[in-house]
Every structure is written in C-alpha cells, then in structure tokens.
Amino acid sequence: MQALQQIKSSFVPLPIENVDTDQIIPARFLKATTRDGFGKNLFRDWRYEQDDETKPKPDFVLNQRIFSGEILVAGKNFGCGSSREHAAWALLDYGFKAVVSSFFADIFKNNALNNGVLPVIVSDDFLQQIFALSATDTISIDVAAQTITIDATGAQASFELNPYKKTCLLNGYDDIDFLISRKTSIEQFELEKV
Amino acid sequence: MAQTLFDKIWDAHVVEKIPNGPSVLYIDKHFIHEVTSPQAFKGIEKRGLPLFRPKQTIATADHNVPTLNQHLPIKDQLSKMQVDQLIENCEKHGVELYGLGHPYQGIVHVIGPELGITQPGMTIVCGDSHTSTHGAFGTIAFGIGTSEVEMVFASQCVLQTKPKTMRINIEGNLPNGVVSKDIILYIIAKISASGATGYFVEYAGSTIRSLSMEARMTICNMSIEMGARGGMIAPDEITFNYIKGRIYAPKGADWDKQLANWKKLYSDQDAIFDAEININAAEIAPMITYGTNPGLGMAIDGNIPLTESITNEGEKKNLAQALTYMGLNSGAALLGMPVQHVFIGSCTNSRIEDLRLVAELVKGRKKHESVKVMIVPGSQQVAKQVHAEGLDRIFSEAGFQIRQAGCSACLGMNEDKIPAGEYCISTSNRNFEGRQGAGARTLLASPLTAAAAAITGVVTDVRELINHN
Ligand code: SF4
Numbered sequence: 001m002q003a004l005q006q007i008k009s010s011f012v013p014l015p016i017e018n019v020d021t022d023q024i025i026p027a028r029f030l031k032a033t034t035r036d037g038f039g040k041n042l043f044r045d046w047r048y049e050q051d052d053e054t055k056p057k058p059d060f061v062l063n064q065r066i067f068s069g070e071i072l073v074a075g076k077n078f079g080c081g082s083s084r085e086h087a088a089w090a091l092l093d094y095g096f097k098a099v100v101s102s103f104f105a106d107i108f109k110n111n112a113l114n115n116g117v118l119p120v121i122v123s124d125d126f127l128q129q130i131f132a133l134s135a136t137d138t139i140s141i142d143v144a145a146q147t148i149t150i151d152a153t154g155a156q157a158s159f160e161l162n163p164y165k166k167t168c169l170l171n172g173y174d175d176i177d178f179l180i181s182r183k184t185s186i187e188q189f190e191l192e193k194v
Numbered sequence: 195m196a197q198t199l200f201d202k203i204w205d206a207h208v209v210e211k212i213p214n215g216p217s218v219l220y221i222d223k224h225f226i227h228e229v230t231s232p233q234a235f236k237g238i239e240k241r242g243l244p245l246f247r248p249k250q251t252i253a254t255a256d257h258n259v260p261t262l263n264q265h266l267p268i269k270d271q272l273s274k275m276q277v278d279q280l281i282e283n284c285e286k287h288g289v290e291l292y293g294l295g296h297p298y299q300g301i302v303h304v305i306g307p308e309l310g311i312t313q314p315g316m317t318i319v320c321g322d323s324h325t326s327t328h329g330a331f332g333t334i335a336f337g338i339g340t341s342e343v344e345m346v347f348a349s350q351c352v353l354q355t356k357p358k359t360m361r362i363n364i365e366g367n368l369p370n371g372v373v374s375k376d377i378i379l380y381i382i383a384k385i386s387a388s389g390a391t392g393y394f395v396e397y398a399g400s401t402i403r404s405l406s407m408e409a410r411m412t413i414c415n416m417s418i419e420m421g422a423r424g425g426m427i428a429p430d431e432i433t434f435n436y437i438k439g440r441i442y443a444p445k446g447a448d449w450d451k452q453l454a455n456w457k458k459l460y461s462d463q464d465a466i467f468d469a470e471i472n473i474n475a476a477e478i479a480p481m482i483t484y485g486t487n488p489g490l491g492m493a494i495d496g497n498i499p500l501t502e503s504i505t506n507e508g509e510k511k512n513l514a515q516a517l518t519y520m521g522l523n524s525g526a527a528l529l530g531m532p533v534q535h536v537f538i539g540s541c542t543n544s545r546i547e548d549l550r551l552v553a554e555l556v557k558g559r560k561k562h563e564s565v566k567v568m569i570v571p572g573s574q575q576v577a578k579q580v581h582a583e584g585l586d587r588i589f590s591e592a593g594f595q596i597r598q599a600g601c602s603a604c605l606g607m608n609e610d611k612i613p614a615g616e617y618c619i620s621t622s623n624r625n626f627e628g629r630q631g632a633g634a635r636t637l638l639a640s641p642l643t644a645a646a647a648a649i650t651g652v653v654t655d656v657r658e659l660i661n662h663n
Contacts (some may be wrong), residue, residue: 020626029607033276080421085233085340103391110342114341114342165213179218179345186218
C-alpha cells in the first residue's frame with residue numbers, strides 16, 4: 001500500500017446520495033483476477049451511453065473537462081451495497097486518493113482504507129460548502145492533523161480516523177503484515193478456545 | 195454484567211485488542227467464491243505465505259456460473275477463467291471446493307446453512323455482503339473485502355472495530371399474505387438504506403421466534419441493505435432442529451456438548467443495546483420497492499411518495515433520479531402495472547420453503563403470456579428437493595422456466611440479465627441501477643408477490659389471489 005500524508009487538489013463533485021458499489025463498478029466488470037485496470041470502468045454506466053466508450057454522456061461529471069483532481073466529493077451514504085473491493089480499486093486506479101462525504105457505508109470505508117484511499121467524513125454543511133465551490137478551487141487534506149481545508153475560504157473541519165488506521169496510512173503499512181506479526185498469539189488463542 | 199448475544203460471541207473471538215485501534219477477531223468459518231477471492235490468493239502467494247488454516251475455508255462457484263447447461267464449458271471466456279482460477283487456487287492451497295457439477299454447489303449463503311457448516315456462536319466471513327444471512331443461526335457473520343479475505347487466508351483473523359448494537363423487536367402475528375421478505379422490506383423502508391450503518395442488528399420478538407430458519411435467513415440476509423454490518427437471531431429449538439443431522443453438524447457426544455453451549459447464546463434480560471426499534475407485525479403488508487435502493491419501498495397497495503412532499507433536498511433529488519431511472523411517476527400506484535419478467539431466486543429467496551410457497555400459489559394456474567418467469571433454486575440440493583417433491587411439475591405446467599443453481603439474475607454478471615427498460619419483479623435483494631443488467635428496472639418483493647405477478651402479468655396484491663383460493 002502507498003503511504004498517504006497530504007493531498008492538495010481540485011475536486012470532482014458528485015452530489016448524489018446512496019452511490020452504491022454497483023454504480024462505482026458494475027458487476028460485469030468484476031471478472032478480472034488482478035487488481036489493475038478497473039479505473040477505465042469507474043462509474044461505467046453513468047459515464048457512457050449504451051456501454052460505448054465513444055459515446056460519453058456529456059452531463060456526467062467525469063466527462064466534464066473542467067472538473068478534475070484527486071478528491072471525489074459525494075453525497076451521503078457513499079459506497080453502499082456490495083462488498084466488492086473492486087470499487088476501491090477502481091477509484092484508486094482512476095486517480096482518486098480521497099473521497100469526501102457526510103456518510104460512508106461500513107464495508108466500503110474499510111476497503112478504501114485497506115487500499116490507501118482516504119474516506120473523509122464531514123458535516124452536511126461542510127459538504128454543501130464544497131459543492132458550492134468553483135471547479136478551480138482546491139481542497140487540502142492533512143492525514144496527520146486529520147483536517148480538511150477549503151483553500152479559498154480557509155474553512156476547515158477535522159475528520160475522524162482510527163489511530164491505528166492513521167499509522168497504517170501515514171506509513172503505507174497494511175493489516176496483513178500486522179496480523180502475520182501476531183501469529184503466536186493467534187495460535188495461543190486457538191489452543192485455549194477452539 | 196448483562197451481555198447482548200453479539201457481545202458474547204464477539205468477546206469469545208477477540209484474540210487481542212489493539213490499543214486505540216481495532217480488535218484481532220478470530221474467524222471460525224470462511225466462505226469464498228470465484229469473484230472476490232483471486233486477488234487474495236495472488237496476494238498471499240506474492241508474500242510467499244501458505245493458507246494459515248485451509249480447512250476452515252469452503253469454496254463454491256456461484257456468481258459467474260451459467261444456470262443452463264452447467265455440464266458444458268462456460269461460454270463467457272472471462273467467467274470461465276475466473277471459475278477455472280478458483281479450481282486451481284483451491285487445489286493448490288488445499289481448500290474444499292463445491293464447484294460446478296458438485297452435488298453441494300450453490301449460492302454460498304444457501305449452501306453454508308444447508309450443509310450444516312453454519313452453526314450458532316461462530317464467527318463467519320465471506321467476501322460478499324450478504325454473509326449476514328448466516329446470522330440467522332446466532333452467528334456473527336459479515337461481508338468483507340478482498341484485502342480482508344487475504345487477511346483470513348494469512349492469519350484466520352480480521353481486524354475489526356466493534357460495531358454498535360441495535361435490537362429490532364417484532365411482535366405479533368403476521369397478516370395473511372405477508373411473509374418474512376415483507377418484514378425486512380418494511381423495516382428497510384422505515385429506517386432507510388443507511389438507517390443501521392455502524393450497527394450490528396439483533397432481530398427479536400414473538401414474530402421472529404415463530405419463523406422457520408429459512409424465513410429467518412431471508413431477514414438476516416437483507417440486514418446489509420439498511421447499512422448494518424450484520425444481522426443475527428438468537429438460536430432456539432427451531433435452529434437446533436434445523437441443524438441436527440446435516441452433513442457437517444456435530445454428531446453424538448459432540449452434538450450434546452455443542453448444544454449445551456448453543457443454549458447459552460441469547461441476549462441477557464437486561465442487556466443494553468445502543469439503539470432499539472419496535473415493530474408491530476400487524477402493520478406489515480405485502481411490500482414492493484419502486485426506487486433504486488431497497489429503502490425506497492412501500493405497501494403493495496400504496497402510492498409512490500410525491501417528490502414535492504419531501505423536504506430534504508438530497509432525498510428529493512435521490513427520489514427524482516430513482517423515478518426517472520425506473521420510468522415511474524411520483525404519486526403513482528404500482529398495482530396493475532405490467533411487468534415483463536419475474537425472477538424467483540437469489541440468496542434471499544431461493545430455498546426450498548420459498549419455492550414451496552410459490553408452488554402452492556401457482557398450482558393449477560398458468561403464468562400470464564406476457565411475462566417470462568425464471569425460477570432459480572439456490573443450490574443443487576434445493577434443485578434436487580424441488581424435483582423430489584414434484585414442484586418442478588407445477589412450475590413447468592405453469593410455464594415457469596426452472597434453471598440450475600447460481601446467483602443468476604440477481605446481478606448482471608452471468609448470462610441471466612433483464613433487458614434495458616423492462617420491469618422485473620424480483621425476490622432478490624438489490625434494485626440498484628443496472629443491478630440485473632444495464633438499464634433493467636427491478637421491483638423487489640416476496641416470493642408470493644412475485645408469483646402473483648407471474649400469474650397476472652401485472653403488479654398484484656397477493657392477498658386477492660389467496661382470498662380467491
Ligand atoms: S444471490 Fe445475489 S446477493 Fe446473493 S450472493 Fe449471489 S449475487 Fe450476491
């Protein structure tokens with residue numbers, strides 16, 4: 001996993017609630033056996049007419065040149081539905097390093113963190129402030145300080161991040177390394193309980 | 195101190211709690227399927243690790259498999275590759291596989307319980323959000339991502355933060371024509387698609403106690419659709435009778451020992467939950483969804499809410515977008531609306547009891563000529579039983595197409611898809627945009643309501659058909 005410390009970037013607004021993982025990456029693209037290349041099918045059915053890459057839907061935000069950046073800003077309950085980690089892989093592969101929303105589905109949140117994509121939970125009000133910005137405005141996210149700042153206005157909010165997950169993110173550690181280091185206590189547990 | 199059922203099982207599986215961090219949670223049983231496991235196998239191979247406890251993982255192929263001519267090679271090359279990869283990975287790493295053609299093959303959440311692998315007090319995970327189904331047996335069962343599948347491969351543990359607990363009490367007798375699917379659709383409509391996010395739910399009360407294991411599984415299955423980490427029901431005599439004698443169930447003295455442990459699995463009388471909801475079963479009607487998340491549901495004879503009546507801007511927009519996709523009008527009724535497809539299957543409603551319920555209603559009747567009806571047993575064993583009980587005759591006489599076990603039209607991944615723009619009454623669990631195929635329009639309902647629509651060709655209040663009987 002890549003370490004993640006700071007992001008300063010323009011953003012892509014997606015003011016839609018309950019964005020489920022079937023929209024982030026439709027099931028028919030889950031047939032790969034590796035983690036790579038999912039970015040080109042990110043939001044596939046919202047992005048193209050009739051599944052045709054030569055027919056981008058002009059009003060979908062990923063097809064609007066003016067919006068770009070490493071931060072996706074979405075309406076509440078982002079990532080609900082299927083547990084497919086492919087959703088996090090697709091966001092990462094497309095180039096997003098953080099998703100900002102007022103509410104995330106649990107499994108998605110874990111999957112994102114396990115891949116170095118930061119879910120940033122902000123208040124409804126702060127979310128609306130971001131949606132009101134212009135496309136060229138930038139947002140700064142500081143993982144160590146757990147803050148998100150709208151650079152133009154200086155408005156700042158802090159966000160929650162589990163201290164353990166924070167260490168992992170800052171250093172690019174992953175949970176598997178940690179669990180393997182606990183093998184002895186796991187074996188001990190098995191002897192006592194199982 | 196008084197403990198909830200959830201606390202009892204959780205505490206018994208914590209290997210270690212990381213200060214200010216998650217817990218190392220030991221996993222008793224791990225189910226895998228072809229879609230979310232290949233990257234995890236690759237991951238441990240890259241690290242040069244063996245599977246830590248291969249005997250505690252059980253595999254099947256369900257999402258990608260065709261449901262016709264399963265004896266022939268899979269036509270879709272990518273699907274075939276994924277299924278072949280699963281076979282190769284299981285062989286290489288010593289994992290028991292109930293793959294295509296095996297008499298135990300089927301949807302992962304159908305086969306676990308029917309084989310008796312799922313037992314009270316266990317922790318169970320699978321790279322699939324509907325793992326919550328197994329909670330019906332009094333287990334902590336939840337869906338995980340592929341990185342976490344890799345964690346279980348490597349250590350038989352996952353890192354989890356303890357969720358909050360919620361109890362949903364349902365009391366009273368269910369009205370005529372109302373079944374367990376209606377209960378859960380009712381709850382989700384009431385508390386919304388995110389209403390239980392952050393919680394692990396226990397379903398309790400006299401209504402729940404009266405339900406069969408299969409009906410309980412339907413309810414726990416859809417816990418994830420209101421955002422819950424999982425759902426569970428305390429085991430009782432109904433649970434023990436269901437498990438007894440199954441292939442993997444404990445036998446002899448071992449059974450007695452386990453049974454004594456299982457009987458301790460309930461929430462203590464004064465256990466405190468972080469949230470509690472009470473529901474009167476008498477209020478529940480046959481349900482149907484009209485939108486693109488399972489929370490957008492109503493009583494079958496109701497009207498879609500008026501967009502104008504919604505004050506929250508986000509919700510208003512959400513509903514408007516959903517109705518555009520669904521081709522439905524705000525304020526409209528659904529009764530009498532023609533549907534082109536009926537899908538009876540999925541890990542929510544593809545067990546023998548669901549199919550018996552359907553058979554009872556359609557016996558001696560025929561499907562309407564304008565609908566295509568697909569009935570897909572959840573497993574090879576269910577299919578076998580359908581045959582043994584002669585239900586297949588009832589279905590073919592009614593003009594239903596009976597297919598072979600798999601996830602089928604629950605998700606647009608295999609060959610079974612609903613064409614763009616057409617309506618499907620489905621017993622599955624998700625009505626997301628494109629879930630049953632790009633552009634497909636899904637109306638979630640119970641097997642009874644689905645069967646009623648199969649007969650009439652339109653959205654129908656099943657209570658009318660029952661009263662006619
Ligand atoms: S039947 Fe549907 S919900 Fe269930 S495991 Fe298969 S795809 Fe997932």
